[in-house]
Every structure is written in structure tokens, then in C-alpha cells.
Amino acid sequence: MKVLFIQAMSTEAATSEMVYPIGIVTLATLLKEDHTIEIFDMNIQEDPFSQLKEKLQSYPPEVICVSLRNIDPLGNKMTSLMPPFVATVKMIAALVPKGKIIVGGTGFSLFPKRIMEELPEIQYGIIGEGENTLPQLLENLENPSHLKGLCFRKAGEIVILNPSRELDMEYDYIQPDRKLLNPELYNSRNSYVQAMGVETKRGCPFHCSYCVYPNLQGRKLRCRDPKQVVDEIELLSKEYGIERVHFTDPVVNIPKGHLERICSLLIERNVQVKWSGFFREDYLDEKNMMLFRDSGCECFSFSPDGLSQEALDVLGKGLKIEDIIRAAKLSASTGVLSVYHFMVNVPGESEATIKKGMELIDEIYAIHQETKSLGTVVLNNVRLYPDTPIYEIAKKQGLLSPSTDLLYPVYYNPEPFSSIRHRLETLHLCKNIFMWQELK
Known part of the structure; x- marks a missing residue:
């Protein structure tokens, strides 16, 4: 056929x-x-x-x-x-x-x-x-x-019909045959994002109130054999000249020990490929951060999402502000570029939480100032998807009408703080420019 x-x-x-x-x-x-x-x-x-x-x-x-x-x-x-x-x-x-x-x-x-x-x-x-x-x-x-x-x-x-979310990633995962679509077609196309992805696992056990990953992949973590992951990265490097990859996992550094084993093998085999992924802040320590850096991590992408403890709680992150600050200090100490993603104007936003958010952005910049290792702070409103807790919140607050079609972009961004993202982006951009430029 x-x-x-x-x-x-x-x-x-x-x-x-x-x-x-x-x-x-x-x-x-x-x-x-x-x-x-x-x-x-x-x-x-x-x-x-x-x-x-x-x-x-x-x-x-x-x-x-x-x-x-x-x-x-x-x-x-x-x-x-x-x-x-x-x-x-x-x-x-x-x-x-x-x-x-x-x-x-x-x-x-x-x-x-x-x-x-x-x-x-x-x-x-x-x-x-x-x-x-x-x-x-x-x-x-x-x-x-x-x-x-x-x-x-x-x-x-x-x-x-109910989706399949149980493929055994250790025994049944089939490594994609890149000969069917030459990776070299994607080399040098991007200036920021790594074009080549590698899966190390599927599933996400967390309960973030806006996220669809558990619906798509299930909550059970299904991990690939670290050796097979490194075999794939090594092949991409040797056969196609791939120099940078992105781990496509919802969270790359869970469960504890899995990414660490991959990184140890990358070092052991001297695989010279840069990589990145999205990290969970409370699974980091000085030892594994240095291991990640030494194995080729070129960017720690964090998505704590909440700029205040109140925001973290309503977003269901299961994190403390202290976890974010601690992760920032660890990442800054490695000298590796770090990127932070936050949601703004989340349910329960107030002038008090906005002030806390500004203070957190200030602190993140202060932490990264010496090593100049902060790439950017990304500020977004929450994209609403059906069957998520934040969608239910928006419905209860009367922000959605029966005719609202979520197939097209709909964001949680009610008054009176619908413009707060722009205020915070102004703060971030000024700080970012001043961090890199000595203005006297």
C-alpha cells in the first residue's frame, strides 16, 4: 500500500x-x-x-x-x-x-x-x-x-475511543529511522530552538491546572533505556552531523537517576552534542547540575509558571518559591544559560501577587547577574484547553460563553489585570538589556 x-x-x-x-x-x-x-x-x-x-x-x-x-x-x-x-x-x-x-x-x-x-x-x-x-x-x-x-x-x-497511553518505552519503542526524512534538511534552520528532538520518556505525574500532557501521555512515567537514548544521540551526531538536540519529555529530569544515567553515558562515550530540556526545579542539586553541564546541557529551561506562592498553588505546581530561587542559584553557578517561563494574570491575581512577581523577577536577575547566564524570562497568559482545572475556573467565573470555541486561541486574561503581562515584560526587557550592556 x-x-x-x-x-x-x-x-x-x-x-x-x-x-x-x-x-x-x-x-x-x-x-x-x-x-x-x-x-x-x-x-x-x-x-x-x-x-x-x-x-x-x-x-x-x-x-x-x-x-x-x-x-x-x-x-x-x-x-x-x-x-x-x-x-x-x-x-x-x-x-x-x-x-x-x-x-x-x-x-x-x-x-x-x-x-x-x-x-x-x-x-x-x-x-x-x-x-x-x-x-x-x-x-x-x-x-x-x-x-x-x-x-x-x-x-x-x-x-x-480511549487513547493508547501505555506503550512500553523500554522494550517496544522504535527508534525513528531518520533515513526516511534526512535530518540535514533541518540543520542551520533555527537560531534558537533545537530542531532535532529525542524522546527519553513519556508521561507526566504532576497536576498542573492548565496542562494537557497527562491527558495526552498519561501520568505514569514510561522511560527508555538510557543506553538506547545515547545510541540514538550518537547516531545523530555521527551520521547526520547533528550538534544540538532537545529532549522532548514534559519534564526531562524525572524520575531521579534517569537523566543522570543518560548524561553519564554521554560523558563516558565522549558524545559531543549539546542538549536542552525542561527541568523540574525541586529535583535539582549541585551534583546533578554539574553533571548535566558537563554532559553538554546548553540551556536549563524552567517552567515554574507561578510568580508568587499564590500563583504556584492555583496552578497546581506543587512547588515553593524557595524551590525556584534555589534552582536559579544552582543554574547560575554552572554558568549555563537559563530560561524561565511564567504565567501571568492567573486566577486570584492581585496587586499584592503582582508585586511579589516583580520581586521574584528582580531576584532571578540578581542571581544571574554575575555569570550573565540568564537567557530570558518568558511571560505568557494561560491558553485554555478543555478538561483542565483552569478551564473549569474560567467557566465558573463566567469568562466563557456557550459559544466560546476553544479550538481557536482563547486565553485566561480577565480584568482588571489584562495588561499586566505588558508591565512585566517591560520590567524584564529593561533588566535584560541592562544586564548585558554597561550603561553609565
Whole structure:
């Protein structure tokens, strides 16, 4: 069977940071022995729709698997990635009318029913993990059994089955065959974000009130064998000249000891690759921070999210302000660049919590001043998703109407502090400029 995997547009502009689509490459790897496979990433094309048309005409597939990674760019932006996705699906249906369209990806998994209602051209959807479901679906496309995560139409209704969130990452994870999509196509495209991702685990045990990771991957941590992770990084370095990778885990440094083992192996094998990931503040100590630095960590990305203890509590972070300050001191001592992400105007915001937030930003800058190791402080409002605690809070506060469509960007940002992000960004930017420039 001829199968074409398409990575739908996941950036709002050709100049945006690109991400190598390891999801569809992994699925293509699983199918390559039994099917004819090609992959097309719209994000790296000069003229995405024109070139998609050429691909569909030169390689008319029987099955088209479309991955929707993002539904919008986040970062307080109101741009939606649904319009180009809708155009993509409709172009496929027009050019390959006999082809079966199957949609998956993180963005689709958040809104499967809504998206399938919008696009009757979609025959099937898959939410959650597709490694087991997609191969079985292709075995019987006309009348598939009830597979985990399968979305289909029955008697005019859309049926959404419970997703797969239990792939054994130690024994059943298949390393993506990058020969199917050359990583060199992504080299030197980005100025900030590492284009190449590597998974070390799936799942997140925490209960952040705005987050969808537990819904997508489950709460149970499922870890890969550290040796296999390092084998993959070493291959990327030797075969494709990859110099920087990003660990795609929701939190990279849990459980204790897993990342430490990966880093020890990177040092032992002298793998010269820089890496980054999102860290949990209360799992850090002087010993593992130095190990992370020595193994190639080039950026500690923190997402404590709350600028005050009140904000941390309402966001369900399970952290203390002291944990953030302690992590800042540890990261500053390594000299490695650090980036902090915070949510602003969260439920319960007041002038008092805003003052505490400003004081925390001041303290973070003071901690990093000597080593000049602070990259930036990112300030966002909370993007609202269904089935999250903060969405329920917004509903109870009357901030959402029955007609509110969360498929498109909706942020928690009520009055009277709807402009507080701009005030805090001004504070941050001035401090950032003054940290790097000696102004006398």
C-alpha cells in the first residue's frame, strides 16, 4: 500500500523555528517493511501548497496520514493553524479522491470530535499514541476493529475511543529511522530552538491546572533505556552531523537517576552534542547540575509558571518559591544559560501577587547577574484547553460563553489585570538589556 505522511503546517511563518517531525518518522519506520512510504513536511517547503500538490500528483497515495502538531503558535498569539490545516485536508481530498485520510498528532488529539465535525473528508483519526493503532488500522481500512484511540464515523455520529497511553518505552519503542526524512534538511534552520528532538520518556505525574500532557501521555512515567537514548544521540551526531538536540519529555529530569544515567553515558562515550530540556526545579542539586553541564546541557529551561506562592498553588505546581530561587542559584553557578517561563494574570491575581512577581523577577536577575547566564524570562497568559482545572475556573467565573470555541486561541486574561503581562515584560526587557550592556 502506498502511504504518504504529511506534517501539516505547525509554524505561522517560513521564518519560524522548525522542528523535525519525529512522530510521523517513527510511525513511518513501523510501516516501511509492509508498505511503500514517503514523508512530506510542509514546514520546510518554500511554497507548501504548490509543492504538496506536486507531491500528491507525482506520488498518488492510497492512504494519507496527516499530523497536526499544533493548533496555534501559543505565546499569547491569536493566530490559528487551523486554516492551513483545513486547506491541506481539502486539497488532499480534491487531488486524491479515492485516498483514505487519517489524521493524528498532538493538536488533533486535543480536539478530535471538533476537527472531524469541521472536516468530513477525514475518514479516521487517532488520538494518543499511534504506534500500535495505525499498523492495525491499515490492515483493515474498510472495517477496522475497535482500536485504542481510533476516531471514526458511525450512523452519522463521531465515535472517539480511549487513547493508547501505555506503550512500553523500554522494550517496544522504535527508534525513528531518520533515513526516511534526512535530518540535514533541518540543520542551520533555527537560531534558537533545537530542531532535532529525542524522546527519553513519556508521561507526566504532576497536576498542573492548565496542562494537557497527562491527558495526552498519561501520568505514569514510561522511560527508555538510557543506553538506547545515547545510541540514538550518537547516531545523530555521527551520521547526520547533528550538534544540538532537545529532549522532548514534559519534564526531562524525572524520575531521579534517569537523566543522570543518560548524561553519564554521554560523558563516558565522549558524545559531543549539546542538549536542552525542561527541568523540574525541586529535583535539582549541585551534583546533578554539574553533571548535566558537563554532559553538554546548553540551556536549563524552567517552567515554574507561578510568580508568587499564590500563583504556584492555583496552578497546581506543587512547588515553593524557595524551590525556584534555589534552582536559579544552582543554574547560575554552572554558568549555563537559563530560561524561565511564567504565567501571568492567573486566577486570584492581585496587586499584592503582582508585586511579589516583580520581586521574584528582580531576584532571578540578581542571581544571574554575575555569570550573565540568564537567557530570558518568558511571560505568557494561560491558553485554555478543555478538561483542565483552569478551564473549569474560567467557566465558573463566567469568562466563557456557550459559544466560546476553544479550538481557536482563547486565553485566561480577565480584568482588571489584562495588561499586566505588558508591565512585566517591560520590567524584564529593561533588566535584560541592562544586564548585558554597561550603561553609565
